[in-house]
Amino acid sequence: MIYTDTRDSSVKVDFRTAVVNGMNSVTGGLYMPTEFPKLNKSLICKAPEPSFREIAFESAKPFVQDEIPDADLQAIIADAYPFMPKVVPIDPISYVLELFHGPTCAFKDFGARFMARVMSYFNKDQDKPLHILVATSGDTGSAVGSAFHNVPGLDVTILYPQGKISPLQEKQLSTFTGNVRALRVDGNFDDCQRLVKTAFTDKELRNRFRLSSANSINISRLLPQSFYYTYASLVVKNRSWRDNKIENPSVIVVVPSGNFGNLTSGLIAKEMGAPITGFVAATNSNRTIPDWIFSGEYNPRASVATLSNAMDVGAPSNYERIKAMYSLEEVRKLFASYWIDDKGTMAAIKSCHVRTGYIIDPHGSVAWQAWDDIRRGSMEKLSSGFEGNPNEPGLTPNLPEWANDVVNKNAVGILLETAHPAKFGDTVAKATGREPSLPDRLEKVMMLPDRSIPMTSNYDDLREWLISNLE
Ligand SMILES: *Cc1c(COP(=O)(O)O)cnc(C)c1O
Numbered sequence: 324m325i326y327t328d329t330r331d332s333s334v335k336v337d338f339r340t341a342v343v344n345g346m347n348s349v350t351g352g353l354y355m356p357t358e359f360p361k362l363n364k365s366l367i368c369k370a371p372e373p374s375f376r377e378i379a380f381e382s383a384k385p386f387v388q389d390e391i392p393d394a395d396l397q398a399i400i401a402d403a404y405p406f407m408p409k410v411v412p413i414d415p416i417s418y419v420l421e422l423f424h425g426p427t428c429a430f431k432d433f434g435a436r437f438m439a440r441v442m443s444y445f446n447k448d449q450d451k452p453l454h455i456l457v458a459t460s461g462d463t464g465s466a467v468g469s470a471f472h473n474v475p476g477l478d479v480t481i482l483y484p485q486g487k488i489s490p491l492q493e494k495q496l497s498t499f500t501g502n503v504r505a506l507r508v509d510g511n512f513d514d515c516q517r518l519v520k521t522a523f524t525d526k527e528l529r530n531r532f533r534l535s536s537a538n539s540i541n542i543s544r545l546l547p548q549s550f551y552y553t554y555a556s557l558v559v560k561n562r563s564w565r566d567n568k569i570e571n572p573s574v575i576v577v578v579p580s581g582n583f584g585n586l587t588s589g590l591i592a593k594e595m596g597a598p599i600t601g602f603v604a605a606t607n608s609n610r611t612i613p614d615w616i617f618s619g620e621y622n623p624r625a626s627v628a629t630l631s632n633a634m635d636v637g638a639p640s641n642y643e644r645i646k647a648m649y650s651l652e653e654v655r656k657l658f659a660s661y662w663i664d665d666k667g668t669m670a671a672i673k674s675c676h677v678r679t680g681y682i683i684d685p686h687g688s689v690a691w692q693a694w695d696d697i698r699r700g701s702m703e704k705l706s707s708g709f710e711g712n713p714n715e716p717g718l719t720p721n722l723p724e725w726a727n728d729v730v731n732k733n734a735v736g737i738l739l740e741t742a743h744p745a746k747f748g749d750t751v752a753k754a755t756g757r758e759p760s761l762p763d764r765l766e767k768v769m770m771l772p773d774r775s776i777p778m779t780s781n782y783d784d785l786r787e788w789l790i791s792n793l794e
Contacts, residue, residue: 324337324338324356324357324358324385324386324387324388325337325356325357326338326340326341326354326355326356326357326542327354327355327357328347328350328352328353328354328355329352329353329354329355329643329644329646329647330347330350330351330352330643331347331350331352334347334350334352335357336354337390338386338387338390338391338543339390339445341354341542341543342438342441342442342445342541342542342543343442343445343535345535345536345537345538345540345541346540346541352643353540353542353640353641353643353644354542355542355644355647355648356386356542359591359594359595360385360595361595361596362381362382362553362595362596362597363381366378366381367557367596367597367598369557370561371561372554372557372558372560372561373557375404375407375408375550375551375554376400376401376404378550378553378554378557379400379404379547379550380393380396380397380400382546382549382550382553382592382595383396383400383437383546383547383550384396386546387441391441391444395444399437399440399441399444400437402440403436403437403439403440403547404433404436406424406425406426406432407424408420408421408422408424408433408551408554408555409421409424410555410558410559410737411681412562412566413675413679413680413681414678414679415566415567416566416567416569416572416698416734416735416736417679417691417694417695417698417735417736417738418555418559418735418736418737418738419681419683419687419691419737419738419740420551420555420576420737420738420739420740421740422551422739422740422741423684423740423741423742423743423746425466426469426764427462427465427466427469427495428742428743428745428746428762428764428765429462429465429466429633429741429742429743429746430548430585430739430741430742431462431463431466431467431539431544432466432469432470433547433548433550433551434466434539434543434544434545434547434548434584434588435463435466435467435469435470435471435537435544436469436470436547437543437544437546437547438470438537438541438543438544438547439467439470439471439474439477439537440474441543442455442474442477442535442537442543443474443475443476443477446476446477447475447476449476449533451532451533452476452477452478452502452533452794453476453477453478453533453534453535454478454479454480454532454533454534454535454793455467455471455477455478455479455480455534455535455536455537456480456482456519456522456523456534456535456536457479457480457481457482457519457536457537457538458481458482458483458512458515458516458518458519459481459482459483459496459512459515460483460484460487460488460512460515461483461488461489461492461632461633462492462633462742463538463539464481464483464492464495464496464505465492465495465496467479467481467537468481468495468496468499468503468505469495469499469503471502471503471537472499472501472502472503473501473502474502477502478502478503478793478794479499479502479503479504479537480504480505480506480789480793481496481499481503481504481505481506482505482506482508482515482518482519482778482785483496483505483506483507483508483512483515484507484508484510484511484512484514484515485507485508485509485775485777487511487512489746491746491765491768491769492746493507493775494768494769494771494773495765495768496775497773497774497775498768498771498772498773498774499774500774504774504775504776505774505775505776506775506776506777506778506785506788507775507776507777507778508778508779508780509777509778509779509780510779510780514780517780517782518778518780518782518785519536521782521785522534522782522785522786522789523536525786528786528789528790531790532789532793539582539584539640540584540640540641544584545584545587545588545591545641545644546588546591547588548584548585548588548589549588549589549591549592549595549597550592552576552588552589552592552593552597552599553592553595553597555576555737556574556576556592556597556598556599556737557597557598559572559574559735559737560572560574560598563735567735569732569733569735572728572733572734572735573600573601573725573728573729573733573734573735574598574599574600574734574735574737575599575600575601575602575603575659575694575697575725575728575729575734575735575736575737576589576599576601576602576603576736576737576739577602577603577605577690577691577693577694577736577737577738577739578602578603578604578605578690578739579605579606579631579634579686579687579689579690579739579741580604580605580606580612580634580639581606581609581633581634581635581636581639582636582639582640582641583604583612583639583640583641583642583644583645584640584641585739585741586602586604586641586645587641587644587645587648589602590602590645590648590649594648600725600728600734601657601658601659601723601724601725602657602658602659603658603659603660603661603690603693603694603697604616604658604659604660604661605660605661605662605689605690605692605693606634606660606661606662606689607629607630607631607634607635607662607663607664607665607668607689608627608629608662608663608664608665609626609627609629609634609635609636609637610662611623611624611636611637611638611639611642612639612642612660613660613661613662613713613719614713615642616651616654616655616658616660616719616721617660617713617719617720617721618713619651621642623637623638623639623642624637624638625637626638629664629665629668630665630668630669630685630747630750631668631685631686631688631689633686633741633742634686634689655721655723656723656724657723657724658721658723659693659697659702659718659719659721659723659726660718660719660721661689661692661693661696661697661717661718661719662716662717662719663689663692663693663716663717664716667692667716668685668688668689668692669750669753669754670692670754671683671688671689671691671692671695672684672685672688672750672751672754672755673754673755674691674692674695675688675691675692675695676754676755676757678695682744682751682755682757682759683740683744683751684740684741684742684743684744684746684747684751685747685750685751686740686741686742687738687739687740687741687742687744690738690739690740691738693718694736694738696717696718697718697729697736698729698734698736701717701718702718702726702729702730703729703730705718705720705721705722705726706722706726706727706730743759743762743765744759745759745760745761745762745765746765748761776788
């Protein structure tokens with residue numbers, strides 16, 4: 324597969340280059356495959372649906388062709404995914420897609436674990452390790468640390484702002500051993516980012532060490548996230564008739580979004596032939612994308628803090644990829660969009676619990692509320708001419724092509740649950756009156772000793788530490 328870049332379509336690189344470079348430092352653009360090959364009909368039509376790993380293999384294959392042989396790709400997928408996404412029906416036309424069954428209990432495990440193994444694969448002929456530096460404000464750092472833990476040829480240093488993330492997140496970051504370590508920086512997230520950026524532009528340091536980043540714009544994190552969209556849409560298509568007597572429903576996927584990497588992965592799955600009719604871009608008060616879909620003007624802004632903090636992004640990096648894939652008109656046909664504030668998020672966690680018995684986390688709850696409003700009249704109201712107000716929480720005034728499928732009760736929803744509710748236990752307990760129990764793997768982490776290393780926010784200190792501690 325040839326990859327190009329969102330800012331210069333004359334750029335042509337292979338998969339390895341796209342993965343190792345992360346982004347194109349010359350144009351500042353993001354790498355994109357030049358095409359989205361269709362999945363085999365026999366795979367899409369197979370009943371019962373193929374296994375998650377089979378879908379993963381068949382989906383990944385065209386993107387790595389000629390660079391990773393089939394047997395090696397199989398091994399990468401088997402090693403990356405000892406866990407599965409899970410489709411859980413919560414009422415006859417609503418399915419929660421649980422993406423938190425990986426080691427760190429958030430969907431980022433799917434992307435980060437594939438990326439780590441691919442990077443290791445491309446690094447296997449080198450005699451020196453590849454050093455990954457990551458600045459994190461929470462979820463990304465633990466997914467990346469866990470994904471690279473004990474992966475040969477790679478070495479990870481995580482920088483996080485001490486005392487500025489949740490105690491559970493801090494535990495998840497500070498208890499790694501071996502090839503992964505965390506520096507607790509006396510400063511804020513911006514300091515951590517500045518330290519990492521300065522290291523990347525430090526020529527002398529780069530001459531000594533092979534440095535790389537592992538952030539969410541890497542194409543090798545987006546491609547694997549498409550696997551679970553394909554998987555879930557096939558599962559739901561197969562079981563729908565039994566659940567709701569809808570013969571051939573339109574499948575609408577509702578994605579709680581921040582940087583819009585997850586949603587971009589859904590677009591890739593649809594392009595490859597997954598039976599998905601449309602998407603709902605669901606956000607918290609950081610509503611840059613809903614505003615863009617409504618007004619046609621893209622106004623990135625500073626982020627505001629909310630209860631669904633992994634979605635607190637005011638300038639979503641994958642906007643650039645969505646724009647490279649579709650025109651605004653196409654986006655408006657394909658997407659509904661929706662946003663809610665913190666008050667709405669609390670009410671959503673509660674209403675999901677009361678109405679279905681399902682305990683949902685603050686991120687997934689945004690998707691639940693979007694879907695529940697859409698199917699219970701918001702879409703019908705818009706269809707019948709209601710103007711709506713984009714400045715108020717709720718459904719953005721935009722009619723996607725599939726609006727009538729919802730109005731005619733011919734649609735089912737897949738709601739992405741991106742984190743385990745126990746990661747946000749206080750919020751969930753406040754909303755539902757019930758404390759979600761911690762999964763064993765998180766409970767275990769809470770017992771491990773803190774191994775984080777103190778660091779100042781001064782670059783010279785970081786530099787000195789790296790030189791004396793990295794091999
Ligand atoms: C990262 C994250 C999101 C946002 O995903 P994007 O790909 O940035 O849109 C949503 N929920 C959780 C729990 C996350 O960790």
